[in-house]
Amino acid sequence: MGIDLKELLERFGRGDRSALSRVITLVENRSSLAPEILDALYTKTGRAYRIGITGPPGAGKSTLVSGLVQVLRSKNKLVGVIAVDPTSPFTGGALLGDRIRMQEIGLNEGVFVRSMATRGSLGGLAEAATDVADIMDAFGKDFVVTETVGVGQCELDVAEACYTTVVVIVPESGDSIQAMKAGLMEIADIIVINKSDREGADNIARQTRAMLELRGERNGWMPPVIPTIASQSKGLDDLYEMIDKHRQFLEASGLLAKHRRTNIERTIRALVESEIYRTIWNESTMHHLEKLVDEVMAGRISPRRASRQLLERLQEDGE
Amino acid sequence: MGIDLKELLERFGRGDRSALSRVITLVENRSSLAPEILDALYTKTGRAYRIGITGPPGAGKSTLVSGLVQVLRSKNKLVGVIAVDPTSPFTGGALLGDRIRMQEIGLNEGVFVRSMATRGSLGGLAEAATDVADIMDAFGKDFVVTETVGVGQCELDVAEACYTTVVVIVPESGDSIQAMKAGLMEIADIIVINKSDREGADNIARQTRAMLELRGERNGWMPPVIPTIASQSKGLDDLYEMIDKHRQFLEASGLLAKHRRTNIERTIRALVESEIYRTIWNESTMHHLEKLVDEVMAGRISPRRASRQLLERLQEDGE
Numbered sequence: 001m002g003i004d005l006k007e008l009l010e011r012f013g014r015g016d017r018s019a020l021s022r023v024i025t026l027v028e029n030r031s032s033l034a035p036e037i038l039d040a041l042y043t044k045t046g047r048a049y050r051i052g053i054t055g056p057p058g059a060g061k062s063t064l065v066s067g068l069v070q071v072l073r074s075k076n077k078l079v080g081v082i083a084v085d086p087t088s089p090f091t092g093g094a095l096l097g098d099r100i101r102m103q104e105i106g107l108n109e110g111v112f113v114r115s116m117a118t119r120g121s122l123g124g125l126a127e128a129a130t131d132v133a134d135i136m137d138a139f140g141k142d143f144v145v146t147e148t149v150g151v152g153q154c155e156l157d158v159a160e161a162c163y164t165t166v167v168v169i170v171p172e173s174g175d176s177i178q179a180m181k182a183g184l185m186e187i188a189d190i191i192v193i194n195k196s197d198r199e200g201a202d203n204i205a206r207q208t209r210a211m212l213e214l215r216g217e218r219n220g221w222m223p224p225v226i227p228t229i230a231s232q233s234k235g236l237d238d239l240y241e242m243i244d245k246h247r248q249f250l251e252a253s254g255l256l257a258k259h260r261r262t263n264i265e266r267t268i269r270a271l272v273e274s275e276i277y278r279t280i281w282n283e284s285t286m287h288h289l290e291k292l293v294d295e296v297m298a299g300r301i302s303p304r305r306a307s308r309q310l311l312e313r314l315q316e317d318g319e
Numbered sequence: 320m321g322i323d324l325k326e327l328l329e330r331f332g333r334g335d336r337s338a339l340s341r342v343i344t345l346v347e348n349r350s351s352l353a354p355e356i357l358d359a360l361y362t363k364t365g366r367a368y369r370i371g372i373t374g375p376p377g378a379g380k381s382t383l384v385s386g387l388v389q390v391l392r393s394k395n396k397l398v399g400v401i402a403v404d405p406t407s408p409f410t411g412g413a414l415l416g417d418r419i420r421m422q423e424i425g426l427n428e429g430v431f432v433r434s435m436a437t438r439g440s441l442g443g444l445a446e447a448a449t450d451v452a453d454i455m456d457a458f459g460k461d462f463v464v465t466e467t468v469g470v471g472q473c474e475l476d477v478a479e480a481c482y483t484t485v486v487v488i489v490p491e492s493g494d495s496i497q498a499m500k501a502g503l504m505e506i507a508d509i510i511v512i513n514k515s516d517r518e519g520a521d522n523i524a525r526q527t528r529a530m531l532e533l534r535g536e537r538n539g540w541m542p543p544v545i546p547t548i549a550s551q552s553k554g555l556d557d558l559y560e561m562i563d564k565h566r567q568f569l570e571a572s573g574l575l576a577k578h579r580r581t582n583i584e585r586t587i588r589a590l591v592e593s594e595i596y597r598t599i600w601n602e603s604t605m606h607h608l609e610k611l612v613d614e615v616m617a618g619r620i621s622p623r624r625a626s627r628q629l630l631e632r633l634q635e636d637g638e
Contacts, residue, residue, distance in 0.1 A: 035623055042621035087420055134405075257616075264615045264622055268608060269574045269600075271626035272633075276599065277592065289587060297576075302361035304354055306468035 007034055009040055012139065017112065024114055027131050038131060041138035042275050046260070048137035049247060052162030053182065054148045054155045059168040059195045063148050064239075069111055071240045072143055080136030080144040081113045084129050084158055112136060121219040126157030127270060128265075133161070143302070160265055161185040163256060164246045166239070168192045169208070172202040185211060188223050189246050192239060196227035221249055278312055288313060324352055328359055331458065334430065339458050343433055346450050357450060365579070367399070367456035368566060371466045371476050371481030373503065378487040379513045383549040383558075386464050388430055390559045391462055399455030399463040400432045403448050403477055411443075431455060432611060445476030449617050452480070468553035478506040480582055482575060483565045485512045485558070488527070489521040504530060508565050511558060515546035540568055600631055608633060 011019035027034045053061050053068075058103075065081060072079050114132060116125065134145045146162060149157040155251055159165040177206035185191075191212070193205050201250075205225050226244055228235030250256040292306040303311075322345075330338035332442055342360075346353045354570060369398040372380055372387075382402060391398050433451060452463045453523065467474040478484040486507035504510075510531070512524050524544050524560040531542055547554030619630075 039621045042623070043618055046618070078382040080624065142351065202345045261612055261616060265608065265612050266614070268611060268625045268629065271623060273596070273601070273627050275626065275630055280591070280595070281588075289584065292587060292621050293580055293584050296587070297580060299362050299365070302358045303586040304358050304361070304475075304590060309589065310591050311594055 003033060005036065009037070012041075012076060015140065017135075020112060020135070022041075024135055027135060028116065028128055034131075034188055038134065041135060043311050045134045046137070048133070048141045048144045049164075050133055050137075050162045051143060051145045051170060051243060052144060052148070052159045052165040054159055054187075055168035055192075056163065059170050060230050061147050061168050061213065063162055064192065064194055064228065064236075065145055067228075067230045067233050068145065068239060069108070070233070071236050073110055076211040077110075077142040078140060079111045080133070080139070080141040082129055082132055082136070082146040083113070083115045084125060084146060084148045085115065085117045112139070112141070114135060119167075122151050126161070130267070131163045155184075156187060161266075163250060163259055164189045164243050164273035166190045166192055166243070168194050169204065170195045171198045177285045185215070190239070190242050191220065191223055191225045192235075193227045196235070198233075199230050201227060219248065219255060220253060247293065285310065285314065286316075322392045324355065327532055328356070330494065331360075331633050332461065337343055339431060339454070340433075343451055343454055346454060347435065347447055353450075354539060354549070356451065363457035367452070367460045367463045368483075369452060369456075369481045370462060370464045370562060371478045371484040371625060372487060373506075374487035374505075374511075379549050380466050380487050383511065383513055383547065383555075384464055386547075386552050386555040387484060387558060388427070388557050389465065390417040392427060392429055396429075396461040397459060398430045399452070399458070399460040400430065401448055401451055401455070401463065402432070402434045402469045403465060404434065430460070431460070439517060440534045445480070448477055448587075449586070451482045456508060474503075480585075482569060482578055482638070483508045485509045485511055485562070489512050489514045490517045490523045508518050508540065509558070510542055510544045511554075511560050512546045513549050515554070516548050516551075516628070524637045538574060539571070539572060540565065547574060548564070574603060603636075604629065604633065 008019055010025055020215060021035055027037060031319055049301070051068075053065055054059055062083070063084075069079050069081060078286060114136075116129060116132065129146060133146060136144050146158055148158050165187050167184045167190070171189070171193060185208075191208055193208070194203055195201075196205075205227060208225050212225070216222075226235060226238050226242060232238065249257075250259065289310060292309060295301045296303055324467045327338055327341060328541050331342055343357055344357060349411050370387075372384055374380055378479055381402070388398050389398060399444070431457075435448060435451065448465060452465060455463050467477050467479055488510070490512060504527075510527055512520055512527070514520075515524075520602070524546060527544050531544070535541075545554060547558060547562055549555065566575075569578065578624075608629060611628060614620045615622055
């Protein structure tokens, strides 16, 4: 059962795909080796450009990602793809069609695909996706493309950790409104109207531009609206060019460095907090908590008073 | 600017609606008086039955809530309604039509309606909604109905704090699949197919039942699927009866008490953690954090090592 970490990291350093896969699995499953692995790889990170692709279900994100990966490969770029699906334990994973499409991209030499799904709690999926992006970065990928399915807090968190976020919508009544309500418009650096051969494409493009006008520039960048037909590989070169333009903008304005700084700060804070929570919610505190819940259930104290009692106890323990 | 808290709580205790409104505002805005208010009211809570209504945008949730409130009023029940809209800062609030509908319900004597929206961070909205439900409970409401718009972590958190969660979908292609993907099916105690005079209603009801069959009972309860046409007040009595049936089931099985216990435990833990969070991220720690971020940016240490250094420092400070 023992893992020879040194040998594994050596193989990883030589570009062995199976070592990459193994390392990701260890980190994803929160193996006890994970901290050591991430520490060892960290100095090799910081090169890969991170792109996030998000949007409502059915917008054709997976097809768009496949197409974008082909464009990147045609420029000899090495690509990592992460498909994040915060699916319920009920469905038990990504939709089959999406999964097959992802596997096909992964057959391409120079492309590494990883699907991540959560079962149960949504917490930590965004952090885990960032860890996997770091690993692919350290492996030598030039680009890491993270696709998130659905709309929710996890998507927003994943997008925050990417440098360029592409929001994909389709010409369907209300799609732009729903994307807006889900907070997707705020995080968009580029908006793609996919399936733009469908009726209403011009309309939704106009509507989207109007919404963006209302919002105005953010940090000096006005998100462009790009029509694509991913299933026919149309508009994908335009998309790549726009991503590159956004990258140049971020680099020239110093925003890319600022972005990296924010990511690092967020990571450190999250690590500190999770360690502190792990320490405080030990067996003894949990036992005390249960007794306090009894008191609250009986109507003798309020939850707030209970929390103060618990805090006092934690303070005494720390002294 | 001083608030006479004693006088306010006295008016609240006499059933003064404007005092209720004032108390909610103080708590929602995290006034410095909020902890004292919640403490004072806590012993009066625990009576109201808490119903959550959720589902994708456009499912007719607001109309369904209006109808359900009418059914409850016809049985002389006092009702509080909370409309939670985790809307983006970009849209700036609930859709106008929904807001007007909610105001109309609120004109009814015996019904109190409160809309809650967030601007910016989604964090804390679910906790705030639970506080508001507690306040309405303490005011003497028999039922608190919380409607959440959209699909996301906030909805799941709100649903967790309710005793009966109703998930509303409509006969539209893919709606049940999307609801499932968003994790709504797992949290449903009752599933409503609204607008069930539309084509495909039978189909989606069958599909939904099949999904539920696959999942099987949860804690001995199999969620029923109920057709409604909320705009014509059809099916709402059935819905109320099913909610009541679920309530009886929860009471008889002891699950209601267990549910309340879990809610209390979660509240205490959240209070403890937010206080600890406030304590650790003080000016001095933040200053130290910035210096560590510099070290990481320069490639000298990893975020993990930085977090360990920060933890050591926090430990020293605590001694």
